Amino acid sequence: MGFSLDGVGLVHANGYRALADIRLNIAAGERVALIGASGAGKTTLLRVLGASLRPTEGRLRLLDAEPWAVSPARLRRLRARIGLVHQAPPIPPRQRVVTAVLAGRLGQWPLWKSLASLVLPVDAEGACRELARLDLADKLFERCDRLSGGQLQRVALARVLYQRPDLLLADEPVSAMDPALSELTVALLNEEATRRGVTLVASLHAVDLALRHFPRVVGVKDGGVLFDLPAAAVTEAQLRELYAAEGGLPLAGAPVAPALGISPLRCS
Template sequence: MYLLDGICKVFNGRTIAVRELDLKIRRGEWVALIGPSGAGKTTLFRLLNFTIPPTSGTLLFDGLDNRHLSGRRLREVRRRIGTIYQQHNLVPRLQVVHNVLSGRLGTWPVWQAVRSLIRPVEVDLAADALRQVGIADKLYERTETLSGGQQQRVAIARLLVQDPEVILADEPVSSVDPALAAGIVKLLIELSQTYHKTLLMNLHSVDLALAYFPRVIGLKDGMISFDLPTAAVTDEHLTALYAGSQTEVAGEEIFSRAERSFARSCQPRLTN
Protein backbone atom coordinates (compact mmCIF):
# COMPACT_ATOMS: atom_id res chain seq x y z
CA MET A 1 0.00 0.00 0.00
CA TYR A 2 2.65 2.52 1.11
CA LEU A 3 6.39 2.29 0.57
CA LEU A 4 8.64 5.11 1.79
CA ASP A 5 12.35 4.99 1.04
CA GLY A 6 14.71 7.63 2.41
CA ILE A 7 11.96 10.25 2.78
CA CYS A 8 13.13 13.66 3.92
CA LYS A 9 10.96 16.77 4.38
CA VAL A 10 12.59 20.15 4.91
CA PHE A 11 10.71 23.42 5.41
CA ASN A 12 12.24 26.81 4.55
CA GLY A 13 15.51 25.15 3.61
CA ARG A 14 16.55 24.44 7.20
CA THR A 15 13.72 23.01 9.31
CA ILE A 16 13.73 19.22 9.17
CA ALA A 17 10.38 17.61 9.88
CA VAL A 18 11.09 14.10 8.56
CA ARG A 19 14.52 12.66 7.85
CA GLU A 20 15.71 9.59 5.92
CA LEU A 21 12.53 7.73 6.81
CA ASP A 22 11.93 4.18 5.56
CA LEU A 23 8.47 2.73 6.08
CA LYS A 24 6.19 0.05 4.63
CA ILE A 25 2.46 -0.12 5.32
CA ARG A 26 0.62 -3.13 3.95
CA ARG A 27 -2.97 -3.07 2.71
CA GLY A 28 -5.45 -3.66 5.52
CA GLU A 29 -3.02 -2.94 8.37
CA TRP A 30 -3.93 -0.98 11.50
CA VAL A 31 -0.98 1.05 12.69
CA ALA A 32 -0.64 3.59 15.51
CA LEU A 33 1.97 6.37 15.46
CA ILE A 34 3.08 7.78 18.78
CA GLY A 35 5.75 10.22 19.86
CA PRO A 36 6.32 13.60 21.50
CA SER A 37 4.96 16.87 20.15
CA GLY A 38 7.09 18.04 17.25
CA ALA A 39 8.18 14.51 16.34
CA GLY A 40 7.00 14.90 12.74
CA LYS A 41 3.84 12.78 12.94
CA THR A 42 1.50 15.32 11.37
CA THR A 43 4.05 16.12 8.66
CA LEU A 44 4.27 12.41 7.90
CA PHE A 45 0.47 12.25 7.56
CA ARG A 46 0.52 15.24 5.20
CA LEU A 47 3.04 13.36 3.08
CA LEU A 48 0.92 10.21 3.15
CA ASN A 49 -2.23 12.01 1.99
CA PHE A 50 -0.27 13.87 -0.71
CA THR A 51 -0.99 17.31 0.73
CA ILE A 52 2.74 18.08 0.56
CA PRO A 53 5.54 16.42 -1.44
CA PRO A 54 8.73 15.05 0.13
CA THR A 55 11.89 17.08 -0.31
CA SER A 56 13.73 13.91 -1.27
CA GLY A 57 13.32 10.16 -1.26
CA THR A 58 10.72 7.89 -2.81
CA LEU A 59 7.06 7.74 -1.79
CA LEU A 60 4.94 5.04 -3.42
CA PHE A 61 1.21 4.56 -2.94
CA ASP A 62 -0.09 1.29 -4.32
CA GLY A 63 2.93 1.27 -6.65
CA LEU A 64 2.35 4.86 -7.84
CA ASP A 65 5.34 7.19 -7.45
CA ASN A 66 4.43 10.60 -6.04
CA ARG A 67 6.92 12.24 -8.42
CA HIS A 68 4.83 11.11 -11.38
CA LEU A 69 1.48 12.28 -10.07
CA SER A 70 -0.16 15.58 -10.98
CA GLY A 71 -3.48 16.95 -12.14
CA ARG A 72 -6.22 14.37 -12.56
CA ARG A 73 -4.06 11.40 -11.51
CA LEU A 74 -3.09 13.14 -8.27
CA ARG A 75 -6.74 13.96 -7.51
CA GLU A 76 -7.69 10.34 -8.12
CA VAL A 77 -5.06 9.14 -5.63
CA ARG A 78 -6.17 11.70 -3.04
CA ARG A 79 -9.76 10.43 -3.31
CA ARG A 80 -8.49 7.00 -2.28
CA ILE A 81 -7.10 8.44 0.96
CA GLY A 82 -9.37 9.83 3.67
CA THR A 83 -8.08 11.99 6.52
CA ILE A 84 -9.69 12.77 9.87
CA TYR A 85 -8.26 15.75 11.76
CA GLN A 86 -8.49 16.72 15.40
CA GLN A 87 -10.18 20.02 14.42
CA HIS A 88 -12.94 18.08 12.56
CA ASN A 89 -12.86 20.59 9.63
CA LEU A 90 -16.64 20.90 9.56
CA VAL A 91 -18.74 23.93 8.61
CA PRO A 92 -20.48 24.76 11.92
CA ARG A 93 -23.52 26.60 10.51
CA LEU A 94 -24.42 23.88 8.03
CA GLN A 95 -26.73 21.00 8.84
CA VAL A 96 -25.04 17.72 9.60
CA VAL A 97 -26.28 16.20 6.33
CA HIS A 98 -24.32 18.79 4.31
CA ASN A 99 -21.11 18.17 6.23
CA VAL A 100 -21.43 14.43 5.78
CA LEU A 101 -22.15 14.70 2.07
CA SER A 102 -19.08 16.90 1.56
CA GLY A 103 -17.26 13.59 1.51
CA ARG A 104 -18.76 13.12 -1.97
CA LEU A 105 -17.37 16.36 -3.41
CA GLY A 106 -14.43 14.56 -5.00
CA THR A 107 -16.79 12.52 -7.17
CA TRP A 108 -19.58 15.03 -7.86
CA PRO A 109 -19.60 17.48 -10.77
CA VAL A 110 -19.78 21.15 -9.72
CA TRP A 111 -23.47 21.49 -10.59
CA GLN A 112 -24.38 18.60 -8.30
CA ALA A 113 -22.34 20.02 -5.42
CA VAL A 114 -24.12 23.39 -5.76
CA ARG A 115 -27.51 21.69 -6.03
CA SER A 116 -26.87 19.65 -2.90
CA LEU A 117 -26.24 22.82 -0.87
CA ILE A 118 -29.78 23.94 -1.74
CA ARG A 119 -31.46 20.56 -1.44
CA PRO A 120 -29.28 17.66 -0.23
CA VAL A 121 -28.91 14.76 -2.62
CA GLU A 122 -27.98 11.19 -1.68
CA VAL A 123 -29.54 11.79 1.73
CA ASP A 124 -29.95 8.06 2.29
CA LEU A 125 -26.17 7.67 2.00
CA ALA A 126 -25.58 10.32 4.66
CA ALA A 127 -28.27 8.85 6.92
CA ASP A 128 -26.73 5.39 6.68
CA ALA A 129 -23.27 6.74 7.51
CA LEU A 130 -24.63 8.55 10.57
CA ARG A 131 -26.39 5.37 11.66
CA GLN A 132 -23.10 3.50 11.51
CA VAL A 133 -21.41 6.04 13.78
CA GLY A 134 -24.31 6.08 16.22
CA ILE A 135 -25.91 9.50 15.63
CA ALA A 136 -28.63 8.78 13.07
CA ASP A 137 -30.96 11.27 14.76
CA LYS A 138 -28.65 14.23 14.06
CA LEU A 139 -29.10 14.29 10.27
CA TYR A 140 -30.73 17.75 10.09
CA GLU A 141 -29.23 19.31 13.21
CA ARG A 142 -26.97 22.34 12.88
CA THR A 143 -23.47 20.99 13.28
CA GLU A 144 -22.44 23.69 15.77
CA THR A 145 -25.05 22.45 18.26
CA LEU A 146 -23.38 19.05 18.57
CA SER A 147 -20.87 18.07 21.23
CA GLY A 148 -17.20 17.59 20.36
CA GLY A 149 -17.57 13.82 20.34
CA GLN A 150 -20.64 14.01 18.10
CA GLN A 151 -18.85 16.34 15.69
CA GLN A 152 -15.99 13.87 15.45
CA ARG A 153 -18.54 11.20 14.54
CA VAL A 154 -19.87 13.51 11.81
CA ALA A 155 -16.31 13.72 10.46
CA ILE A 156 -16.11 9.91 10.50
CA ALA A 157 -19.46 9.68 8.69
CA ARG A 158 -18.12 12.08 6.05
CA LEU A 159 -15.20 9.70 5.61
CA LEU A 160 -17.58 6.77 5.17
CA VAL A 161 -19.39 8.42 2.27
CA GLN A 162 -16.03 9.23 0.69
CA ASP A 163 -15.25 5.49 0.89
CA PRO A 164 -11.44 5.71 0.78
CA GLU A 165 -9.09 2.75 0.79
CA VAL A 166 -6.89 4.33 3.49
CA ILE A 167 -7.95 6.18 6.64
CA LEU A 168 -5.42 8.57 8.15
CA ALA A 169 -6.63 9.69 11.58
CA ASP A 170 -4.49 12.57 12.84
CA GLU A 171 -5.12 12.96 16.59
CA PRO A 172 -8.83 12.15 16.16
CA VAL A 173 -9.54 12.09 19.92
CA SER A 174 -7.44 14.95 21.26
CA SER A 175 -10.38 17.36 21.32
CA VAL A 176 -12.90 15.04 22.96
CA ASP A 177 -13.43 13.99 26.55
CA PRO A 178 -11.03 11.18 27.54
CA ALA A 179 -14.02 9.06 28.46
CA LEU A 180 -15.16 9.18 24.81
CA ALA A 181 -11.73 8.73 23.22
CA ALA A 182 -11.60 4.94 23.46
CA GLY A 183 -15.05 4.68 21.89
CA ILE A 184 -14.00 6.73 18.85
CA VAL A 185 -10.77 4.75 18.41
CA LYS A 186 -12.70 1.50 18.68
CA LEU A 187 -15.30 2.76 16.18
CA LEU A 188 -12.62 3.58 13.60
CA ILE A 189 -11.06 0.16 14.01
CA GLU A 190 -14.42 -1.58 13.70
CA LEU A 191 -15.25 0.38 10.53
CA SER A 192 -11.81 -0.40 9.10
CA GLN A 193 -12.33 -4.08 9.82
CA THR A 194 -15.85 -4.15 8.37
CA TYR A 195 -14.93 -2.33 5.16
CA HIS A 196 -11.36 -3.64 4.81
CA LYS A 197 -9.65 -0.27 5.16
CA THR A 198 -6.02 0.43 5.94
CA LEU A 199 -5.92 2.53 9.14
CA LEU A 200 -3.08 4.73 10.38
CA MET A 201 -3.73 6.72 13.53
CA ASN A 202 -1.60 9.41 15.13
CA LEU A 203 -2.16 9.32 18.90
CA HIS A 204 -0.87 11.22 21.91
CA SER A 205 -2.28 8.51 24.15
CA VAL A 206 0.16 5.63 24.43
CA ASP A 207 -2.44 3.61 26.33
CA LEU A 208 -4.91 3.77 23.43
CA ALA A 209 -2.22 2.84 20.91
CA LEU A 210 -1.15 -0.21 22.92
CA ALA A 211 -4.72 -1.27 23.70
CA TYR A 212 -6.14 -1.25 20.18
CA PHE A 213 -3.39 -1.56 17.57
CA PRO A 214 -1.32 -4.62 16.60
CA ARG A 215 1.57 -2.47 15.33
CA VAL A 216 3.01 0.68 16.90
CA ILE A 217 5.54 3.08 15.39
CA GLY A 218 7.41 5.50 17.62
CA LEU A 219 8.50 8.71 15.89
CA LYS A 220 11.01 11.14 17.38
CA ASP A 221 12.91 14.05 15.81
CA GLY A 222 11.55 13.09 12.41
CA MET A 223 12.95 9.57 12.58
CA ILE A 224 11.53 6.17 13.48
CA SER A 225 12.57 5.28 17.01
CA PHE A 226 10.92 1.86 16.84
CA ASP A 227 8.47 -0.05 14.65
CA LEU A 228 7.20 -3.08 16.56
CA PRO A 229 4.30 -5.40 17.25
CA THR A 230 2.47 -4.03 20.26
CA ALA A 231 3.49 -6.94 22.47
CA ALA A 232 7.16 -6.13 21.84
CA VAL A 233 6.95 -2.46 22.95
CA THR A 234 8.65 -2.12 26.35
CA ASP A 235 8.84 0.61 28.96
CA GLU A 236 12.42 1.17 27.81
CA HIS A 237 11.22 1.90 24.26
CA LEU A 238 8.69 4.42 25.56
CA THR A 239 11.15 6.09 27.93
CA ALA A 240 13.65 6.59 25.12
CA LEU A 241 10.92 7.88 22.81
CA TYR A 242 9.71 10.65 25.12
CA ALA A 243 12.94 11.61 26.84
CA GLY A 244 14.41 15.00 25.90
CA SER A 245 11.98 15.85 23.12
CA GLN A 246 12.79 18.79 20.84
CA THR A 247 11.09 22.20 20.97
CA GLU A 248 8.08 22.47 18.66
CA VAL A 249 7.52 25.66 16.66
CA ALA A 250 4.36 25.92 14.52
CA GLY A 251 4.25 22.16 14.11
CA GLU A 252 7.81 21.87 12.72
CA GLU A 253 10.96 20.72 14.52
CA ILE A 254 13.94 23.03 15.04
CA PHE A 255 17.31 21.33 15.11
CA SER A 256 20.96 22.18 15.63
CA ARG A 257 23.36 23.84 13.20
CA ALA A 258 24.75 20.45 12.23
CA GLU A 259 21.28 19.25 11.38
CA ARG A 260 20.58 22.33 9.29
CA SER A 261 23.56 21.19 7.26
CA PHE A 262 21.77 17.88 6.81
CA ALA A 263 18.70 19.80 5.64
CA ARG A 264 20.77 21.48 2.92
CA SER A 265 22.02 18.07 1.82
CA CYS A 266 18.46 17.02 1.06
CA GLN A 267 17.87 19.88 -1.36
CA PRO A 268 19.78 18.73 -4.47
CA ARG A 269 17.69 15.57 -4.60
CA LEU A 270 14.62 17.62 -5.44
CA THR A 271 15.55 17.26 -9.11
CA ASN A 272 15.93 13.47 -9.01
Protein backbone atom coordinates in the same frame (compact mmCIF):
# COMPACT_ATOMS: atom_id res chain seq x y z
CA MET B 1 -2.81 -1.30 -1.84
CA GLY B 2 -0.62 0.14 0.88
CA PHE B 3 2.30 2.51 0.72
CA SER B 4 6.06 2.72 1.06
CA LEU B 5 8.39 5.51 2.09
CA ASP B 6 12.07 5.18 1.21
CA GLY B 7 14.32 7.79 2.84
CA VAL B 8 11.53 10.38 2.91
CA GLY B 9 12.43 13.73 4.43
CA LEU B 10 10.76 17.11 4.52
CA VAL B 11 12.31 20.50 5.13
CA HIS B 12 9.96 23.49 5.31
CA ALA B 13 10.63 26.74 3.46
CA ASN B 14 11.94 28.34 6.68
CA GLY B 15 14.61 25.65 6.96
CA TYR B 16 12.94 23.64 9.73
CA ARG B 17 13.35 19.87 9.24
CA ALA B 18 10.07 18.13 10.01
CA LEU B 19 10.89 14.61 8.75
CA ALA B 20 14.20 12.81 8.32
CA ASP B 21 14.95 9.54 6.50
CA ILE B 22 11.55 7.89 7.04
CA ARG B 23 11.55 4.28 5.86
CA LEU B 24 8.24 2.47 6.17
CA ASN B 25 6.47 -0.25 4.23
CA ILE B 26 2.82 -0.81 5.10
CA ALA B 27 0.83 -3.42 3.24
CA ALA B 28 -2.78 -3.20 2.16
CA GLY B 29 -5.13 -3.82 5.06
CA GLU B 30 -2.60 -3.18 7.82
CA ARG B 31 -3.63 -1.15 10.87
CA VAL B 32 -0.83 1.00 12.26
CA ALA B 33 -0.70 3.51 15.10
CA LEU B 34 1.75 6.43 15.12
CA ILE B 35 2.72 7.51 18.61
CA GLY B 36 5.12 10.12 19.92
CA ALA B 37 5.38 13.39 21.78
CA SER B 38 3.76 16.59 20.51
CA GLY B 39 5.81 18.06 17.66
CA ALA B 40 7.47 14.74 16.81
CA GLY B 41 6.31 14.87 13.17
CA LYS B 42 3.24 12.62 13.22
CA THR B 43 0.89 15.17 11.61
CA THR B 44 3.46 16.03 8.94
CA LEU B 45 3.91 12.35 8.14
CA LEU B 46 0.15 11.90 7.75
CA ARG B 47 -0.04 14.92 5.44
CA VAL B 48 2.71 13.38 3.29
CA LEU B 49 0.74 10.11 3.19
CA GLY B 50 -2.37 12.09 2.25
CA ALA B 51 -0.48 13.56 -0.75
CA SER B 52 -1.06 17.09 0.52
CA LEU B 53 2.61 17.72 1.38
CA ARG B 54 5.39 16.94 -1.06
CA PRO B 55 8.55 15.44 0.46
CA THR B 56 11.79 17.27 -0.25
CA GLU B 57 13.78 14.02 -0.10
CA GLY B 58 13.27 10.33 -0.77
CA ARG B 59 10.60 8.39 -2.58
CA LEU B 60 6.92 7.87 -1.76
CA ARG B 61 4.73 5.23 -3.37
CA LEU B 62 1.07 5.43 -2.44
CA LEU B 63 -1.78 3.17 -3.58
CA ASP B 64 0.33 1.86 -6.46
CA ALA B 65 1.26 5.36 -7.66
CA GLU B 66 3.96 7.96 -7.08
CA PRO B 67 1.87 11.05 -6.25
CA TRP B 68 4.35 13.65 -7.42
CA ALA B 69 5.18 11.89 -10.69
CA VAL B 70 1.63 11.74 -12.09
CA SER B 71 -0.53 14.27 -13.89
CA PRO B 72 -2.61 16.79 -11.88
CA ALA B 73 -5.81 14.97 -12.91
CA ARG B 74 -4.51 11.61 -11.70
CA LEU B 75 -3.27 13.22 -8.48
CA ARG B 76 -6.81 14.50 -7.83
CA ARG B 77 -8.20 11.01 -8.39
CA LEU B 78 -5.58 9.57 -6.05
CA ARG B 79 -6.45 12.06 -3.31
CA ALA B 80 -10.12 11.15 -3.67
CA ARG B 81 -9.18 7.62 -2.60
CA ILE B 82 -7.59 8.84 0.64
CA GLY B 83 -9.63 9.78 3.70
CA LEU B 84 -8.08 11.97 6.40
CA VAL B 85 -9.68 12.67 9.76
CA HIS B 86 -8.18 15.94 11.04
CA GLN B 87 -7.56 16.74 14.68
CA ALA B 88 -9.36 20.06 14.16
CA PRO B 89 -11.90 19.26 11.41
CA PRO B 90 -11.95 21.94 8.65
CA ILE B 91 -15.75 22.20 8.64
CA PRO B 92 -17.46 25.57 7.95
CA PRO B 93 -19.22 26.55 11.18
CA ARG B 94 -22.56 27.43 9.56
CA GLN B 95 -22.66 24.24 7.51
CA ARG B 96 -25.26 21.61 8.37
CA VAL B 97 -24.04 18.25 9.61
CA VAL B 98 -25.64 16.39 6.68
CA THR B 99 -23.75 18.57 4.19
CA ALA B 100 -20.48 18.09 6.07
CA VAL B 101 -20.85 14.30 5.94
CA LEU B 102 -21.85 14.19 2.27
CA ALA B 103 -18.72 16.23 1.45
CA GLY B 104 -16.84 12.96 1.82
CA ARG B 105 -17.92 12.02 -1.72
CA LEU B 106 -17.22 15.37 -3.43
CA GLY B 107 -14.05 14.01 -5.00
CA GLN B 108 -16.02 11.13 -6.52
CA TRP B 109 -19.19 12.90 -7.67
CA PRO B 110 -19.61 14.90 -10.90
CA LEU B 111 -19.70 18.68 -10.43
CA TRP B 112 -23.48 18.97 -10.92
CA LYS B 113 -24.16 16.48 -8.14
CA SER B 114 -21.77 18.23 -5.75
CA LEU B 115 -23.43 21.60 -6.38
CA ALA B 116 -26.93 20.14 -6.13
CA SER B 117 -26.12 18.58 -2.77
CA LEU B 118 -25.32 22.01 -1.32
CA VAL B 119 -28.95 23.01 -1.92
CA LEU B 120 -30.74 19.72 -1.28
CA PRO B 121 -28.75 16.83 0.26
CA VAL B 122 -28.69 14.06 -2.34
CA ASP B 123 -28.20 11.21 0.14
CA ALA B 124 -29.40 12.29 3.58
CA GLU B 125 -30.19 8.66 4.44
CA GLY B 126 -26.60 7.61 3.71
CA ALA B 127 -25.26 10.42 5.89
CA CYS B 128 -27.67 9.44 8.65
CA ARG B 129 -26.48 5.83 8.59
CA GLU B 130 -22.87 6.85 9.18
CA LEU B 131 -23.84 9.33 11.90
CA ALA B 132 -25.90 6.61 13.61
CA ARG B 133 -22.78 4.47 13.93
CA LEU B 134 -21.33 7.32 16.02
CA ASP B 135 -24.53 7.99 17.98
CA LEU B 136 -25.09 11.32 16.18
CA ALA B 137 -28.08 10.59 13.95
CA ASP B 138 -30.16 13.13 15.88
CA LYS B 139 -27.73 15.87 14.75
CA LEU B 140 -28.29 15.25 11.02
CA PHE B 141 -29.69 18.72 10.26
CA GLU B 142 -27.95 20.59 13.08
CA ARG B 143 -25.55 23.44 12.31
CA CYS B 144 -21.92 22.50 12.95
CA ASP B 145 -21.24 25.60 15.08
CA ARG B 146 -23.75 24.25 17.62
CA LEU B 147 -21.78 21.07 18.24
CA SER B 148 -19.11 20.38 20.84
CA GLY B 149 -15.51 19.69 19.85
CA GLY B 150 -15.98 15.95 20.37
CA GLN B 151 -19.16 15.94 18.29
CA LEU B 152 -17.36 17.77 15.47
CA GLN B 153 -14.63 15.13 15.49
CA ARG B 154 -17.30 12.44 15.16
CA VAL B 155 -18.91 14.32 12.26
CA ALA B 156 -15.50 14.40 10.55
CA LEU B 157 -15.18 10.66 11.11
CA ALA B 158 -18.68 10.09 9.70
CA ARG B 159 -17.63 12.04 6.58
CA VAL B 160 -14.64 9.74 6.04
CA LEU B 161 -16.75 6.64 6.67
CA TYR B 162 -19.20 7.89 4.04
CA GLN B 163 -16.31 8.50 1.64
CA ARG B 164 -15.21 4.83 1.85
CA PRO B 165 -11.54 5.52 1.04
CA ASP B 166 -8.89 2.96 0.12
CA LEU B 167 -6.48 4.53 2.62
CA LEU B 168 -7.81 5.79 5.95
CA LEU B 169 -5.67 8.32 7.86
CA ALA B 170 -6.57 9.79 11.24
CA ASP B 171 -4.69 12.59 12.99
CA GLU B 172 -5.47 12.56 16.72
CA PRO B 173 -9.12 11.74 15.92
CA VAL B 174 -10.19 11.56 19.59
CA SER B 175 -8.30 14.50 21.10
CA ALA B 176 -11.55 16.33 22.02
CA MET B 177 -13.36 13.24 23.36
CA ASP B 178 -13.62 11.84 26.86
CA PRO B 179 -11.80 8.53 27.59
CA ALA B 180 -14.80 6.24 27.17
CA LEU B 181 -15.86 7.81 23.85
CA SER B 182 -12.24 7.76 22.67
CA GLU B 183 -12.14 4.02 23.27
CA LEU B 184 -15.34 3.46 21.31
CA THR B 185 -14.27 5.68 18.41
CA VAL B 186 -10.85 4.07 17.98
CA ALA B 187 -12.53 0.65 18.08
CA LEU B 188 -14.93 1.76 15.33
CA LEU B 189 -12.05 2.96 13.13
CA ASN B 190 -10.41 -0.44 13.46
CA GLU B 191 -13.66 -2.29 12.83
CA GLU B 192 -14.24 -0.29 9.63
CA ALA B 193 -10.72 -0.91 8.36
CA THR B 194 -10.95 -4.63 9.12
CA ARG B 195 -14.42 -5.01 7.59
CA ARG B 196 -13.43 -3.36 4.31
CA GLY B 197 -9.81 -4.56 4.25
CA VAL B 198 -8.40 -1.04 3.88
CA THR B 199 -5.19 0.37 5.29
CA LEU B 200 -5.53 2.43 8.47
CA VAL B 201 -2.88 4.73 9.93
CA ALA B 202 -3.78 6.78 13.00
CA SER B 203 -1.71 9.09 15.17
CA LEU B 204 -2.69 8.84 18.82
CA HIS B 205 -1.40 10.69 21.85
CA ALA B 206 -2.79 8.08 24.27
CA VAL B 207 -0.35 5.17 24.32
CA ASP B 208 -2.77 2.70 25.87
CA LEU B 209 -5.30 3.23 23.04
CA ALA B 210 -2.61 2.53 20.45
CA LEU B 211 -1.39 -0.63 22.17
CA ARG B 212 -4.90 -2.00 22.73
CA HIS B 213 -6.32 -1.46 19.27
CA PHE B 214 -3.47 -1.62 16.73
CA PRO B 215 -1.37 -4.68 15.81
CA ARG B 216 1.57 -2.50 14.74
CA VAL B 217 2.94 0.61 16.43
CA VAL B 218 5.44 3.13 15.02
CA GLY B 219 7.19 5.45 17.45
CA VAL B 220 8.01 8.84 15.92
CA LYS B 221 10.61 11.10 17.54
CA ASP B 222 12.30 14.24 16.19
CA GLY B 223 10.94 13.61 12.70
CA GLY B 224 12.26 10.07 12.46
CA VAL B 225 11.20 6.51 13.29
CA LEU B 226 12.47 5.45 16.73
CA PHE B 227 10.86 1.99 16.53
CA ASP B 228 8.45 0.01 14.33
CA LEU B 229 7.16 -3.04 16.19
CA PRO B 230 4.19 -5.29 16.87
CA ALA B 231 2.23 -3.75 19.73
CA ALA B 232 3.04 -6.67 22.03
CA ALA B 233 6.77 -6.13 21.51
CA VAL B 234 6.89 -2.46 22.53
CA THR B 235 8.72 -2.10 25.84
CA GLU B 236 8.27 0.39 28.65
CA ALA B 237 11.87 1.53 28.15
CA GLN B 238 11.15 2.38 24.51
CA LEU B 239 8.03 4.32 25.48
CA ARG B 240 9.89 6.28 28.15
CA GLU B 241 12.57 7.21 25.62
CA LEU B 242 9.89 8.24 23.14
CA TYR B 243 8.15 10.53 25.64
CA ALA B 244 11.20 11.68 27.62
CA ALA B 245 10.53 15.32 26.73
CA GLU B 246 6.99 15.13 28.15
CA GLY B 247 8.01 13.59 31.47
CA GLY B 248 5.53 10.71 31.38
CA LEU B 249 3.37 8.48 29.24
CA PRO B 250 0.08 10.01 28.03
CA LEU B 251 -2.78 7.61 28.71
CA ALA B 252 -6.48 7.68 27.87
CA GLY B 253 -7.37 5.98 31.12
CA ALA B 254 -10.62 4.35 30.02
CA PRO B 255 -11.43 0.65 30.38
CA VAL B 256 -12.29 -1.38 27.32
CA ALA B 257 -15.92 -0.56 26.50
CA PRO B 258 -18.67 -2.25 24.47
CA ALA B 259 -19.44 -1.26 20.89
CA LEU B 260 -21.03 2.08 20.08
CA GLY B 261 -24.77 2.23 20.55
CA ILE B 262 -26.98 3.11 17.61
CA SER B 263 -29.06 6.25 17.88
CA PRO B 264 -32.80 5.56 18.12
CA LEU B 265 -33.48 8.04 15.30
CA ARG B 266 -34.44 6.23 12.12
CA CYS B 267 -32.60 7.11 8.90
CA SER B 268 -35.56 7.60 6.62
